[in-house]
Amino acid sequence: MSLIAIGAVRLKHWIWTPEFFWRSHLSLRQARANGDCLHAEVFSMRGYYISMTGWRNGASMKRYAQSNHHARVMKAATRIAVPLQLRHVQMDRVPDHAEAFDLWHSGICVGDLSLVNRPHTP
Template sequence: MAWISVTRLRVRSFIYLPQFFWDTFKSMRQAERSSGFLGGRLLVNAKNVFWTMTAWIDEAAMNAYRTGGAHRRAMPKLLTWCNEAAIVHWTQESSEIPFWQEVHKRMAEEGRLSKVNHPSPTQASNHIPAPESSRIERTLRPASKV
């Protein structure tokens, strides 16, 4: 059994990318070291779009990660940095990381948009574009056994 958490973010300007990359790096390291983390992926698409998918032993483990450390410090900045943001969560029997096609299907059917200060026309229309295949994809692995 796994709790899956997916986020799609679009950084609205290149000016925010250096700090976004740094905060993403710190948040990924935090996840990999967090209790209850099973694995995940980061996918970078064109036009500054970032997908993160993480698997946890349960919702409580994900919430402990989300509300602490680097991730907690980064979240308020996203209101300004991003013009598109969406999230979706679900539980599944397998602890295997789902394929991006399944992730988009879930995001389109069950996801919700997150507040951003400067929504793009795509965000304003409630549309969530599908992930694109990318040469920039990183697999996240737990630093130690759960």
């Protein structure tokens, strides 16, 4: 069983798109290089940029979230985007994009692993 983390943002303005893609790329490379990361991707759906990562356990996910490029992208997110709730679910597989979006949008969350208090919900 894997811990799947699904997060979403909306950019405040299109002008932030290059910075968002650069920071997301660095963060994805960092996640994929982590031996405890089972899956990492960012995709767009219905006006949101969705990040989805799969982890062996919550401790590995938290270490990643607080380190290097991911910590920097989270800091920048408050400036360039409207960050929305992060959801965590336990699954034995990686959901497809539509299912991931539905899980995120429905508010399903297993445990309180969020590291940042995000005031906005869809």
